[in-house]
Amino acid sequence: MSDFDAIVVGAGNAGSSAAIYMASKGLNVLLVDRADPPGAKNLSGGVLWGNDLAQILPKWQSEAPLERFINNKKLGFLTEKSSFMLDFKTQIFEENKVGYTVLRSKFDPWLAKKAKEAGALVIPGITVESLAIKDRKVIGIVESGDTITADVTLLAEGVNARLAIEAGLKRPLRDSDVSLGIKEIIKLSPQKIEDRFNLKNNSGVASEYILGFLGELNVGGFLYTNKDSLSLGVVVPMENLRENGITHSYDLIEMFKEHPSIAPLIEGGQVAEYGAHLIPEGGLEMMPKLYGNGYMILGDAAGFAFSNGLVLQGMNYAILSGIKAGETAVEAKLRNNFSEQSLSAYEEKLNSTYVLKDLKTFKDIRKVTNNPMMYNTYPKLLESIMLETLWERGQPKKKIRDVLSSCASNLNMGRIKTLREFYYIYRRM
Amino acid sequence: MMDIKERLGTLKYDVDKEYAHITVDEKICEKCPHHFCVMACPAQCYTLQNGKLIFNYEDCVECGTCSIACDQGSVTWHYPKAGKGVIYKFG
Numbered sequence: 309m310s311d312f313d314a315i316v317v318g319a320g321n322a323g324s325s326a327a328i329y330m331a332s333k334g335l336n337v338l339l340v341d342r343a344d345p346p347g348a349k350n351l352s353g354g355v356l357w358g359n360d361l362a363q364i365l366p367k368w369q370s371e372a373p374l375e376r377f378i379n380n381k382k383l384g385f386l387t388e389k390s391s392f393m394l395d396f397k398t399q400i401f402e403e404n405k406v407g408y409t410v411l412r413s414k415f416d417p418w419l420a421k422k423a424k425e426a427g428a429l430v431i432p433g434i435t436v437e438s439l440a441i442k443d444r445k446v447i448g449i450v451e452s453g454d455t456i457t458a459d460v461t462l463l464a465e466g467v468n469a470r471l472a473i474e475a476g477l478k479r480p481l482r483d484s485d486v487s488l489g490i491k492e493i494i495k496l497s498p499q500k501i502e503d504r505f506n507l508k509n510n511s512g513v514a515s516e517y518i519l520g521f522l523g524e525l526n527v528g529g530f531l532y533t534n535k536d537s538l539s540l541g542v543v544v545p546m547e548n549l550r551e552n553g554i555t556h557s558y559d560l561i562e563m564f565k566e567h568p569s570i571a572p573l574i575e576g577g578q579v580a581e582y583g584a585h586l587i588p589e590g591g592l593e594m595m596p597k598l599y600g601n602g603y604m605i606l607g608d609a610a611g612f613a614f615s616n617g618l619v620l621q622g623m624n625y626a627i628l629s630g631i632k633a634g635e636t637a638v639e640a641k642l643r644n645n646f647s648e649q650s651l652s653a654y655e656e657k658l659n660s661t662y663v664l665k666d667l668k669t670f671k672d673i674r675k676v677t678n679n680p681m682m683y684n685t686y687p688k689l690l691e692s693i694m695l696e697t698l699w700e701r702g703q704p705k706k707k708i709r710d711v712l713s714s715c716a717s718n719l720n721m722g723r724i725k726t727l728r729e730f731y732y733i734y735r736r737m
Numbered sequence: 738m739m740d741i742k743e744r745l746g747t748l749k750y751d752v753d754k755e756y757a758h759i760t761v762d763e764k765i766c767e768k769c770p771h772h773f774c775v776m777a778c779p780a781q782c783y784t785l786q787n788g789k790l791i792f793n794y795e796d797c798v799e800c801g802t803c804s805i806a807c808d809q810g811s812v813t814w815h816y817p818k819a820g821k822g823v824i825y826k827f828g
Contacts, residue, residue, distance in 0.1 A: 344820040
């Protein structure tokens with residue numbers, strides 16, 4: 309007889325969602341987190357898409373500690389002196405209100421509290437030492453030398469999945485698996501935020517940037533509005549940071565903040581918190597086997613995150629993987645069978661959701677998002693096209709076709725190579 | 738540019754003075770050809786002083802970067818013990 313039906317390691321979006329689902333279906337659940345309050349070690353860019361959360365917490369929009377709902381998405385290409393923005397704002401987002409900015413240190417303790425309300429035992433401030441393994445089956449966790457047993461253990465321990473790696477259930481991370489995200493919370497009054505970003509009624513903006521002014525570095529930037537702060541940060545692939553080898557990661561965010569189109573947006577704001585987190589971007593290549601005798605792997609620990617340059621998402625993948633792992637555990641309990649074969653339903657369920665469908669559809673996406681041209685050439689191309697067409701300099705005007713070819717050739721972009729590049733991106737994005 | 742030490746000063750920590758959750762093997766670091774950890778660590782836990790690698794775990798934000806950055810086998814990486822380490826106020 310096990311101490312619990314299920315033990316969940318990690319009170320992030322994946323772990324707490326799984327705990328909520330299982331506890332609400334009557335399972336005897338233990339949820340542990342190494343932080344106290346639970347979730348206080350968690351950090352992400354900050355936009356939560358809550359479609360899946362609504363499955364387990366239908367009233368999340370009125371109950372959760374949310375910041376601002378997104379009705380404006382922007383994508384920017386920055387060069388040293390210019391910015392080229394795609395700016396999409398819609399009442400359709402306003403009517404549906406599914407995407408919100410969140411601050412994880414507020415949101416995650418709330419989600420863990422919901423697990424407790426559903427009936428789970430939530431113990432924060434526990435760093436699990438290792439998995440308890442007997443006869444090649446995970447039978448629970450070891451903490452302070454004691455073994456706590458469960459029929460099934462859900463590993464939602466985050467991108468640094470130490471337990472899974474040390475137990476040989478997942479290989480150690482490599483450069484190509486991750487990007488480093490660095491973020492600051494910048495305090496600014498709600499009035500200033502609403503004026504600067506043209507917002508009202510608790511609406512918010514989520515902007516992503518391609519930083520085309522950092523030489524050979526492939527850095528993306530983000531800027532999200534919270535109620536009375538901004539979440540601003542950069543994302544750099546570990547491979548690319550190593551190739552460069554001469555830039556301190558912590559300087560990149562300052563270079564972004566100093567850009568002429570960013571500096572006025574944050575002027576007068578106080579940095580209230582600095583932080584960093586690895587982002588699993590390796591997709592299927594980094595995905596471990598998701599289940600085995602007595603265990604399942606969820607969320608970041610499984611490599612569930614997605615970026616195609618236009619969007620950067622992970623929390624929704626975590627929540628949905630948590631729900632699917634929860635469903636699998638509940639069904640396994642009915643069968644009283646927690647074997648590898650019984651838990652394989654977890655992967656089958658994920659296969660029919662966007663979690664694994666997206667990872668398959670976009671398996672080559674890093675060839676686009678890590679394409680050096682995307683950073684060191686295309687932003688400059690856009691800048692020169694805009695200057696050619698919009699800047700009156702007392703010169704005879706050119707047709708668009710001629711503008712394109714002269715701008716491209718100034719950047720040493722041959723016509724055939726360029727078309728091939730665009731086609732390559734078009735096919736994968 | 739805002740100094741990294743000043744930015745790290747915005748963070749709240751419960752430092753475990755008894756236990757370093759990350760350790761480095763100085764003998765390996767001496768022979769390291771790149772010291773990429775110094776560039777990669779976002780919390781400036783790794784610095785070079787007169788060519789010698791100095792490591793401090795107190796400012797660590799537990800991101801795991803150094804465990805990947807070090808390909809020489811010097812870094813031994815664990816999470817801090819129960820509730821110790823960085824405590825994000827915003828996250």
